[in-house]
Amino acid sequence: MTISHHPPDELLADFATGRLDEADHLVVAVHVAQCPACRRFAGAMEHLAGAALEETAPVAMKADAFAAIMAKLDEPQPAPRADVPPPSALPDEDLPEILRRCRFGKQRRVAPGLKLQPIILPSAKQSRAFLLWSAPGARMLQHSHSGTELTCVLKGSFSHEAGRYGPGDFDFGDGDVDHQPVVGPEEPCLCLVAMTGDLELHGLLGRLISPFVRL
Amino acid sequence: MPARRWIRLQRTPLERPKATVEWAELIGRVAAHGDRDAFKLLFEHFAPRVKGLLMKIGTDADTAEEIAQSTLLAVWRKAAQFDPSSGGAAAWIFTIARNLRIDAARRAVRQARADQPGLIDDVDDIVDSPEILMTRGEDVSRVAAALLRLSEEQSRVVRMSFIEERPHAEIAESLGIPLGTVKSRIRLAMSRLRDLLDEPT
Numbered sequence: 001m002t003i004s005h006h007p008p009d010e011l012l013a014d015f016a017t018g019r020l021d022e023a024d025h026l027v028v029a030v031h032v033a034q035c036p037a038c039r040r041f042a043g044a045m046e047h048l049a050g051a052a053l054e055e056t057a058p059v060a061m062k063a064d065a066f067a068a069i070m071a072k073l074d075e076p077q078p079a080p081r082a083d084v085p086p087p088s089a090l091p092d093e094d095l096p097e098i099l100r101r102c103r104f105g106k107q108r109r110v111a112p113g114l115k116l117q118p119i120i121l122p123s124a125k126q127s128r129a130f131l132l133w134s135a136p137g138a139r140m141l142q143h144s145h146s147g148t149e150l151t152c153v154l155k156g157s158f159s160h161e162a163g164r165y166g167p168g169d170f171d172f173g174d175g176d177v178d179h180q181p182v183v184g185p186e187e188p189c190l191c192l193v194a195m196t197g198d199l200e201l202h203g204l205l206g207r208l209i210s211p212f213v214r215l
Numbered sequence: 216m217p218a219r220r221w222i223r224l225q226r227t228p229l230e231r232p233k234a235t236v237e238w239a240e241l242i243g244r245v246a247a248h249g250d251r252d253a254f255k256l257l258f259e260h261f262a263p264r265v266k267g268l269l270m271k272i273g274t275d276a277d278t279a280e281e282i283a284q285s286t287l288l289a290v291w292r293k294a295a296q297f298d299p300s301s302g303g304a305a306a307w308i309f310t311i312a313r314n315l316r317i318d319a320a321r322r323a324v325r326q327a328r329a330d331q332p333g334l335i336d337d338v339d340d341i342v343d344s345p346e347i348l349m350t351r352g353e354d355v356s357r358v359a360a361a362l363l364r365l366s367e368e369q370s371r372v373v374r375m376s377f378i379e380e381r382p383h384a385e386i387a388e389s390l391g392i393p394l395g396t397v398k399s400r401i402r403l404a405m406s407r408l409r410d411l412l413d414e415p416t
Contacts, residue, residue, distance in 0.1 A: 009405035013377040018313040040412045043358045050306030052378040058263030059270055062280055066258055069288050123321030
């Protein structure tokens with residue numbers, strides 16, 4: 001697998017320092033898990049953070065803090081909670097490890113050749129995450145974004161003006177992007193998407209069907 | 216014996232790389248035989264710094280204290296998972312604190328949501344999984360080499376912006392440079408870092 005599209009540097013830095021909303025974090029994590037270059041970049045950010053930590057002016061801990069921790073050292077560790085949440089309609093796909101641990105909502109059809117399955121993220125503030133299947137050769141509606149859209153391709157491919165996106169590739173769209181992705185003809189395309197705000201569909205068809213396309 | 220080491224560390228603040236190795240060694244002693252003296256040194260050094268860094272980025276004092284305590288407790292419990300060859304005890308401790316901060320922020324969102332009537336909430340048993348601690352193995356030397364070649368000026372703006380989370384305007388004021396320069400310097404630093412990391416060692 002050759003990954004040629006990566007998250008913007010700043011997004012990756014926010015990921016490494018733990019500042020992304022839950023849905024965005026998930027999509028970047030899935031990309032990073034497959035991408036050695038981005039893993040190194042995130043690692044570099046962690047090292048810079050370590051250096052910053054060393055140089056941070058210390059703020060005194062509470063007087064009893066150390067005693068409080070010492071008292072806990074010998075406590076049996078809390079039993080690891082059932083690590084895998086109940087597979088709630090885990091889709092029948094070869095998903096990355098990180099996604100296998102997620103909980104999924106119900107799969108639904110959003111438009112011809114387009115189906116979606118939400119990922120239940122209890123702590124996401126503004127963004128939502130979902131899996132999106134599109135039929136081979138499908139021409140998605142031309143759209144722009146009122147918020148941001150983070151996409152990691154899991155299977156198949158799509159193309160738009162910025163190039164071709166295959167497995168592992170990451171696409172970042174925001175209000176400045178107005179595009180019409182076309183799904184590769186070889187097989188259905190499965191993407192993990194995190195989205196804030198709404199899609200804005202263009203063209204007559206878009207305006208006609210937009211009330212029915214609920215992403 | 217550990218006390219002596221501590222004194223030496225304090226007396227030689229300039230030998231930072233050496234000190235980093237020592238921290239790794241202390242973590243190793245915690246892992247190998249639950250060395251409480253070693254742990255105390257780690258606590259005294261890192262807990263107040265974790266608290267300080269968290270407060271710097273806007274975490275309230277109580278939460279920062281709590282996360283700093285949990286971080287050090289996790290250092291004790293996970294000491295065996297620390298890889299000394301990664302060379303970054305401080306980076307490792309940062310990642311623990313970061314994950315705990317993500318957990319705390321997520322819990323707060325869920326709590327706020329649970330307090331709203333009418334919203335279902337069966338999420339208390341959801342496993343928090345900010346699984347972003349990565350095994351890096353052979354990448355370690357590449358990362359270290361790249362960071363060494365990043366100029367002090369560049370690494371400073373990246374640190375200020377992303378780790379200390381200071382607004383660009385504040386960075387501009389603190390460095391005495393125009394706002395536009397801050398933005399371009401950050402952008403350049405990031406792409407330089409990318410390039411350096413992509414170079415084979």
